[in-house]
Amino acid sequence: MTTLAPPAAPGTRRTTSTGGRSGSVAWMALPALLVFIAFGVVPLLGVLFLSFTSWDGIGVIKPTGLVSWRAVLADPGLLHALWVTFVIMALSWLVQTPASLLLGVFLAGHQRYREFLAVLFFIPLLLSSAAIAITYKALLDPNFGLGAGLHIPLLVQDWLGEARLAMGVIIFVVSWQFIPFHTLIYQGAVRQIPRSMYEAAQLDGAGRVRMFFRITLPQLKYTIITSSTLMVVGSLVFFDLIFVLTEGGPGDATRNLALDMYKRGFQANLMGQASAIAVILVLVALALALLLRRIGGGSSSTSQLEGV
């Protein structure tokens, strides 16, 4: 988004006769803005309106004020769903970030075998979540799955039928699917770090580990924030994968906010309550995204290459 309106470079550019380049650039954001308003803002306002009504999806929409909100907020299921969402977010971040950072640094090298490995690592990125979930569900089946087929007792667990195991499986599958994507981001970022920094450090006698912690990691600060934002906000709306793997089960052990919303709206016909949850989801996502930007410290357009 920000690339569409670049900060005017001080002094160096002459203003054109058409009168202000930044003006002509700004309206180019219009198509994107219109699409965003039509498919982002308008539905959001619709959902906000619906959250103050009672609607079964078929009959008339009855404005009922805070009835849906009260029902949602008084339901212990909401706190549980928030907790599940938070656990999935935290655990999947903790697993994905170190793994994809290290992989990204590793794959940034230009050696032939690394380029080959990179292609292999990115395969999960090509598969749809539903396909991945169906495959894992079949592999983990305690009666017909991998463990039963190969007669490996260790693999014959009730993977998706026990609360803790099911959560672990979800974290694993999510990580398996998304680590390649974040690796790609880190790989690109590492390749942008000027080689001269490492050369200087080597002259000063720094080892590999030291260079990683003193140069690579600080230089990747904004990439980490970007990748974390994507992970955290993305994990809020995990739906397809969990829906196919466990449908929120066993019981409600893996029912996050998105699943709770779907179940209330489309299975229980409570569109008002589902809309209230949708509003909560939007607010939580916004708050988290803002928080992550704050942690990033000021504007992310500040240069990291000062003095290079």
Add this chain to the structure above:
Amino acid sequence: MDPKTLSRRNFLGLAAGTAATVALASCGSSGPSDKGSSGGGGSAAAGAATYWFLTGAPGEKIRQGSVDRFNQANPNAKITATTFANDAYKTKIKTAIGAGQAPTIIWGWGGGGLRSYVQASQVEDLTSWFAENAAVKDRLFPSSFGAATIDGKIYAMPAETVQPIVLYWNKKLFDKVGAEPPQSWDDLMSLVPKFNSAGVAPISLGGQSRWTNMMWLEFLFDRIGGPEVFQAVFDGEKDAWSNPASIQGLTKAQELIKANGFVKGFSSITADSNADQALLYTGKAAMMLHGTWTYGNMKEAGGDFVSGGNLGYMNFPAVDGGKGDLSNTVGNPGQYYSISSKATPEAKETAKKFFATAVLSDAEVKEWTDNGAIPIVKGTNSQLSASKDADFLTFVYDTASGAKVFAQSWDQALSPTAAEKLLDNIAKLFQLSITPQQFADNMNQVIGQ
């Protein structure tokens, strides 16, 4: 990006692309394109009607066959059919009805879902039509009209087949451990350790689907306290779930789970994948409580399991000291066709003519019985003996027609809101994360919703 590099040509291309995307997106949301686009049924020839129904063998072909026969006989009043997969249809039909885009003929399950259409005045009242066309009504099972009747009025034409839930058992495995089919709940409980020590799961269950667990409760409630126990819930009586019979039934279900009665990992098995049936016919589980609609698949996928006579079936056994009649059963008493109240009068006439002349015609009835199902038409039992599945079909016919009470599945009978709450709590009950008392307390809160 340097503004100089973004030329006008690029920008125009971008804008055109965006417009195309928007156009595509709006196409995608306008529903089934050619077949069902005459949504309300008023576009083409007067009297043209639309009809949405489910895919899947064998029903899809049989439904389409009836439509084709009707269209051939009535060239001026054609019915256009559009088909959907089960889960997609459940959401689609709700959205279409809510948006006033319902087909003329709405395929459904009756009960609580039909009630929600009735409350929104979206379906035609067929009471007087059935009074005028008594012959149509009289040839069907009377028990099939219960789920079509809301507050004393008939809003749907019962159709297709009756599907009671029965207890299947694997005869080979029973022979292997030297066991007899259970005649009572205590028998069933004593079979559990026998099969477990033989390395076979006593009972197969696709627990992730939740309604599969519900079938056990439906029979336990009925056999312990009779059909009145759930009827009280259905009628919205206060604290109906706290009935001692209800608590006893919930407790017995948990006892069976604690004794490892169900196959390991049952709570992650879905019924849609038919893995629960596979456990039975591959000899990994000895018993399964399931609808009669599973027979066709077990016959097809199970090799010589069914044809070799290894599949046993019976009605649910008694619970000692219980009040329920042993002939009682639960399941789907039929499928239900309603007429959209938003359709044109001509389209409605076409739909009614379809109901009277094409639905469950002799040809359709034969197709159902050939596929191992019992249509809801009286007197088909005389035709069954010629079928390859005569024994099973006769058993289903006798179970359905001989039932003192044929109850509709709970999740279909209740409103969608109460049904979702019920299934949610059933999953937790089978996970042993709530007690029977907590289950009753949770469910009492949504009684009458």
